[in-house]
Amino acid sequence: MSAADKKPLIPPSHITIKIKSQDDICVYFRIKRDVELRTMMQAYSDKVGQQMSAFRFHCDGIRIKPNQTPDELDLEDGDEIDAFVDQIAGFSHRH
């Protein structure tokens, strides 16, 4: 993976994070430790052709919010974030 090759070049202020969706589409990001994750989430959603609102992002089973930073979440280099699409439905209100 190209991300792995570049790994030694990462300055300490940055970390590489992988976001993986339910259908196993993975995208790698290099992000500053003190930048809100919102930009990364938006970029991920654009990349996989979905709307950001469609996703819930989880790290180690805990939901993460767009206004948190990697520092706040103690994210480390190489951590993986899961992106879930949660669609649940049962009826049409237009009955």
Add this chain to the structure above:
Amino acid sequence: MENECPKRLFTDGNEPQVEKINNSCKMSLLTKIKETLPSEYDEVKRDPVFAHVFAIHENKIVTGLKYTDDGSCDYEKWKDDKGFWSKLLKRGGDICINKLMTSIEDVKKWREKDDRIRFVYICVIAGLVMATGETKKIDHLYIKMVMDLRNVRNYPWGLKAYDYLLQCIMKARSALKKTKSYVLDGFSYALQIWVMEAIPDIGTLVGEKISTELTAAPRCSNWKGAAKVSYEDIISVEMSFTSHAVLYPFISYSGNEFIDDKEFVWPDEIRDGEVDNMIEMIKSGNDFGDHVWGSVVDDNIEGDNIENVQENDVADKDVATEDMNEVDHLSELVEDGNEENHVSGMKRSKKKQSDHGAETRKRKLLCQRAAAATHGALNDEMKSFLKALFDSSFEMIKAQLGKLEDDIALVKKLVSTSATASITTRSTTSQPSNRTDQPRKVVDEMTSLDDDFLDFSFGTQDFLDKSMGHLSQPSQLPEFDSTQNLNRNKIQSLIEIESEGKHIPDVGKNDKDAVLVFVSEARWNAFMEWNMKHKDLNFGPSVINKALLGRLLKANEWLSNVDMDAAMYLFREKSSLGRLDLARVGFMDCSFGMRLNNEYTKFVKNKRSHQWSSLIQDYANGELPPHGRTRKQWRSDFDRIYFPLHVNGNHWISLCINFIQRTVDIFDCAGHNHRRNVEAFAITIPRILKEIHTKSYGKNLLLSPYTLVHVPVPPGLNKSRCDCGVYALKYIECHFMGLPMDILDDVNIKHARQRIAVDLWEAASDPVFIDRMAKYEPPQLDSDTIEI
């Protein structure tokens, strides 16, 4: 005795009937907001303070609003944020609902999201909860309040809305004698729900109660439907009241009982002896059957004194203020056919939305009442109504018989003349299901059959067997079983256990749904045995675990995209493995629908030079969905594709896109066509095909949009309001197996849930599937690290 009770406004039978009531409280406001500002609409909808108002809108039909004023907030305080509303307040400008609604398109372009959210709040407050006329200026207090949403949450909306509604009713009373129309301001829906709760019969006429049990949730969220009710309907219900009729003189949060609590006492409340008398009489079980009601307006002094009306105002106000939560003793007046009753009925007739079950509910109720009426004489309305009912029923039967005769004539003609190949095709396609939902594949294959194919000695089922041979699932045929209609909840008590794979060739008439819903006992028992162990099984994109099975097996659970994807994966793999004879049929997943709709919004912005994303092309080339990858191209390898689609945030439908016929078939158990959600597919699919096929087909591919085909389903399905996902999946199955859609109903859909669960479990434990899953390769995306 008359002097002891409150008086009626009009004498019995002399109530005025106005043609039209102009309600200021218009739910259409919300519809418009939802269309234009969907994300803001959703956000405000989630706010608990007005959630119930939205429930009324969405269930088509009042209220759990806060009713205590703790005086802890200063609602006049607000902070300047230089936005639209701040400017308006500073300048002291006036604005009305009408103006807001006409400029709603501009609001969409506002940069500040907060201001857009405030816009929705203002519309809900000024347009519904505290509805004034559309052209009246909105009180600045409300605008100041929405500047800080905490104030909105603290404000005693229930109290204020109720007070205001009462004032408006009082105001409207002076206009009751008008024959054309009058205006009713305020949150009039609250009054309507109260009438529906107090007189359940009227409730049945107008709407449908979702749960009959009293829950902690406000009553407004518990109704759906929006029927039109005329004065005649209400009068006929009233005429048919017997001593056993169910009426609730009191409606309160704890049930239908009288509450005399200090918490609900108004500071300026005056006790009224007449009202107290009446409450005592109700408590002592008096049914007022022989009570002679006095009235405020006597026959001979029509249209007279304002004095009387005012006098009554006081009395009524007092009555109504006993309890906040729609506990009104006004119900006594209504019980006796007071004009309040008619007013609210008429009000309902203003609603424009159609309610499918309305006519049936009305007929059912009136028929029940007619049977229950002990004092013989039916009134004229009832007679004419029943006559119409019979007439329409006979007409229907006549029409059906006529159709049958035509069909027989056609068949006779076919037999007598030698059937040509073209006639064969036409009659064979119409015969199995007499619908258009027959897959085109069958049609295509049948055209190539010999002329002697049309054998009239075939029974319908034989015919189905023969014609479906190309499409049916051979692995499922052994389970055609005459016991499939048994109630599987009682399955434990059954002694006889079916042996797995036992083939009963003689399929009875009632068994036509077996292939979709039947689970043999042996399979079910094996499944339950496994289920006890609580072991998780990987299955393609999903994991068969407790949560997934819980959603599938419990009748009141909604299905999620994980469940839908698992079922689609099963279809995909079964056709890849040849277990379904559907080599040229593809099955996509839930993400596909979402992605394409998303791509469509981008496409609309720039039609000429739009580049289709690699992900969409991956779907068209069979690289996606990754689980059970087919590597088959649309159009060249697949004739049609199926997939489920999540619409309106709460509903599953399914689609079939046919590249040969150039159609998009829509399967929806609610019977809507979802044009807005589906047109993306009709427009983009031909373009995507062109994109991927230009090399091999040249530039000859058509770009015209596909035709939307709304596949008819029986009305009134999904009463549990939980089964749309199951319907969506089973409709796909129905369609590719060439079965009629009306095979599924609210009874066998419960069994269909079990069938899906068992099918998934069986496949997940199947070594062939396990082997294929082990070879799974995740999709490759150009994986350069994105720098942020």
